[in-house]
Amino acid sequence: MKIAIAQLNPIIGDIENNAQNICKAAEIAVQGEAQLLLTPELSLCGYPPKDLLLNASFVEMLWAELEKLAKTIPNNLTVLVGTVIENPNAYNEGKKPLFNSIVLIENQTIKQIFHKRLLPTYDVFDEDRYFEPGKESNFFQLSSNIPNTKPLKIGVTICEDLWNDEEFWGKRNYENNPIQDLVKYGVDLVVNLSASPYSVGKQKIREAMLKHSAERYQVPIIYTNQVGGNDDLIFDGNSFAVSRKGEISLRAKGYQTAIEVIEYDQNNEDLKTSYIANSIETEEEEIWSSLVLGLKDYATKCGFSKAILGLSGGIDSSLVAAIAVEALGKENVLGILMPSPYSSSHSISDGEALVNNLGINSHTLAIGDVMKAYDLLLEPLFKNTEFGVAEENLQSRIRGNLLMAIANKFGHLLLSTGNKSEMAVGYCTLYGDMNGGLAVISDVPKTRVFSLCKWLNRHQEVIPHNIIVKPPSAELKPDQLDQDSLPAYDILDAILDRLIHRHQSVKEITAAGFDYDTICKIVKLVNRAEFKRKQAPPGLKVSDRAFGTGWRMPIASRRKLD
Ligand SMILES: Nc1ncnc2c1ncn2[C@@H]1O[C@H](COP(=O)(O)OP(=O)(O)OC[C@H]2O[C@@H]([n+]3cccc(C(=O)O)c3)[C@H](O)[C@@H]2O)[C@@H](O)[C@H]1O
Ligand SMILES: Nc1ncnc2c1ncn2[C@@H]1O[C@H](COP(=O)(O)OP(=O)(O)OP(=O)(O)O)[C@@H](O)[C@H]1O
Numbered sequence: 001m002k003i004a005i006a007q008l009n010p011i012i013g014d015i016e017n018n019a020q021n022i023c024k025a026a027e028i029a030v031q032g033e034a035q036l037l038l039t040p041e042l043s044l045c046g047y048p049p050k051d052l053l054l055n056a057s058f059v060e061m062l063w064a065e066l067e068k069l070a071k072t073i074p075n076n077l078t079v080l081v082g083t084v085i086e087n088p089n090a091y092n093e094g095k096k097p098l099f100n101s102i103v104l105i106e107n108q109t110i111k112q113i114f115h116k117r118l119l120p121t122y123d124v125f126d127e128d129r130y131f132e133p134g135k136e137s138n139f140f141q142l143s144s145n146i147p148n149t150k151p152l153k154i155g156v157t158i159c160e161d162l163w164n165d166e167e168f169w170g171k172r173n174y175e176n177n178p179i180q181d182l183v184k185y186g187v188d189l190v191v192n193l194s195a196s197p198y199s200v201g202k203q204k205i206r207e208a209m210l211k212h213s214a215e216r217y218q219v220p221i222i223y224t225n226q227v228g229g230n231d232d233l234i235f236d237g238n239s240f241a242v243s244r245k246g247e248i249s250l251r252a253k254g255y256q257t258a259i260e261v262i263e264y265d266q267n268n269e270d271l272k273t274s275y276i277a278n279s280i281e282t283e284e285e286e287i288w289s290s291l292v293l294g295l296k297d298y299a300t301k302c303g304f305s306k307a308i309l310g311l312s313g314g315i316d317s318s319l320v321a322a323i324a325v326e327a328l329g330k331e332n333v334l335g336i337l338m339p340s341p342y343s344s345s346h347s348i349s350d351g352e353a354l355v356n357n358l359g360i361n362s363h364t365l366a367i368g369d370v371m372k373a374y375d376l377l378l379e380p381l382f383k384n385t386e387f388g389v390a391e392e393n394l395q396s397r398i399r400g401n402l403l404m405a406i407a408n409k410f411g412h413l414l415l416s417t418g419n420k421s422e423m424a425v426g427y428c429t430l431y432g433d434m435n436g437g438l439a440v441i442s443d444v445p446k447t448r449v450f451s452l453c454k455w456l457n458r459h460q461e462v463i464p465h466n467i468i469v470k471p472p473s474a475e476l477k478p479d480q481l482d483q484d485s486l487p488a489y490d491i492l493d494a495i496l497d498r499l500i501h502r503h504q505s506v507k508e509i510t511a512a513g514f515d516y517d518t519i520c521k522i523v524k525l526v527n528r529a530e531f532k533r534k535q536a537p538p539g540l541k542v543s544d545r546a547f548g549t550g551w552r553m554p555i556a557s558r559r560k561l562d
């Protein structure tokens with residue numbers, strides 16, 4: 001029996017468009033002789049729909065579209081569609097109003113509904129806010145069109161439902177374990193319909209986890225993931241299937257829509273090996289592919305075809321420009337060079353070399369005269385004060401203003417270029433270089449910015465060599481270097497990693513051998529910079545803990561060092 005996997009890229013809320021894409025996938029599935037088509041979690045509305053779900057009319061529209069969609073599915077195909085279902089007992093029993101569900105369409109009718117049981121409510125996930133957990137696991141039977149074969153019993157799970165293999169994790173994440181229940185019913189196959197966002201190394205975890213579960217429960221698993229960028233989240237696709245023996249029997253290409261077909265062999269009671277895309281070898285390639293997809297989808301889903309950014313000749317803006325070229329095409333990226341009297345000569349020549357390498361359009365706007373006009377206007381207020389950070393930051397604010405003016409004039413998307421290390425310690429200017437619609441590398445630490453640029457240059461020079469080897473500088477005053485204000489980036493990033501990703505205390509980081517005073521300085525900077533991060537543009541998430549929807553910190557707080 002052949003089963004098709006549709007790795008779809010829905011637009012959140014664009015129910016009709018998403019339904020059409022499911023319809024197209026159904027046609028392809030039938031051409032591939034599949035009897036069953038799997039689509040991702042919430043494939044009809046896109047994941048995560050967030051507070052759109054609080055509108056009763058949105059939920060009604062979803063149901064109406066689902067009924068319409070059912071009528072268009074060929075009779076010889078069964079389809080699993082992800083959507084939300086109203087909870088009839090919500091009002092009387094004080095329960096959540098909706099279920100996160102999978103609907104089974106067969107013979108053009110809605111035959112069966114499965115509810116998600118394990119609702120992730122951590123990091124970027126907020127499913128408890130909307131959904132009631134399903135009480136039980138369930139399966140459906142699918143008759144094969146091959147004569148003399150018994151129908152297949154297929155267990156249905158939704159994303160997080162399979163993230164509770166306590167043997168794999170070394171602990172129980174939830175009380176229930178849906179796959180265990182399904183195996184008790186004697187299912188032949190488990191399908192998992194997911195919307196699992198990317199973070200570095202996550203595909204390795206998904207594959208290891210499901211290989212473990214398949215072997216442990218002696219049941220093959222087909223995992224179908226959403227693909228595409230939705231605001232800060234990037235869904236990498238990478239759908240795959242694991243045989244009963246715990247071997248990969250299919251892997252779709254990541255970072256693009258795909259429809260793949262896999263066969264369940266009823267004699268062997270296992271999946272046959274099908275197309276297996278190579279898994280990406282380096283973390284740099286993974287992160288690069290994710291950022292390109294994230295930027296491309298953010299721009300196109302928000303209606304932008306062109307992007308603009310300030311080019312300083314530094315490594316951050318250079319990397320963002322290269323990502324933008326890959327995502328939108330070189331003709332759609334505009335770089336603005338804005339030298340000030342403090343800019344070094346190499347910042348201009350390096351910026352120009354980058355423009356040449358990338359083949360993008362650029363303009364130079366020298367900001368010296370504007371700086372003088374600001375100084376003159378502020379003179380009555382600033383007289384008898386020392387020249388300081390406020391004056392330095394004016395350059396950044398002038399640049400931010402000019403960039404936003406051009407973006408506004410021509411309908412471009414302004415890309416901000418701050419990296420995660422800067423965002424962590426507040427080494428960036430509000431309403432200055434933080435201006436922008438999308439923060440492309442705000443979840444990429446500075447040390448990773450360097451390794452990404454080196455990786456990008458592996459075949460030919462994309463980022464001019466000098467940009468990679470020169471010491472980073474904000475160039476807001478003469479001879480300024482980042483390292484005058486911050487610890488060396490390898491130390492800063494190592495401490496930030498422990499603090500942010502591993503939730504370590506000052507004591508623990510000190511015990512790991514880092515300098516106590518440096519750690520305390522960094523912790524204080526991170527805490528103080530919360531007000532900046534709250535006002536930063538949405539940033540593409542590539543780590544397991546980004547300064548985005550999953551980062552919820554108080555601003556006006558007074559936390560003691562631990
Ligand atoms: N809790 C809070 N809630 C709301 N607002 C708060 C606040 N605390 C301070 N503020 C406000 O924010 C101001 C401080 O923030 P802000 O004005 O951004 O500026 P600030 O953090 O003082 O300075 C920016 C720093 O970033 C560095 N830097 C590095 C790399 C590039 C760039 C660049 O611009 O290209 C800059 C620059 O050298 C300087 O050290 C305060 O003066 C106050 O007005
Ligand atoms: N001279 C400039 N011309 C155009 N844009 C600039 C200029 N200086 C700064 N910017 C903008 O402000 C951002 C922040 O500047 P900053 O110097 O921190 O970063 P960078 O130059 O990209 O990288 P690095 O931190 O390695 O210097 C830049 O990425 C760029 O978008």
Ligand SMILES: NC(=O)CC[C@H](N)C(=O)O
Pocket residue numbers: 041120125158159160161163194195196197
């Ligand atoms: N949509 C979900 O249930 C996602 C949760 C899951 N653990 C993941 O990130 O893959």
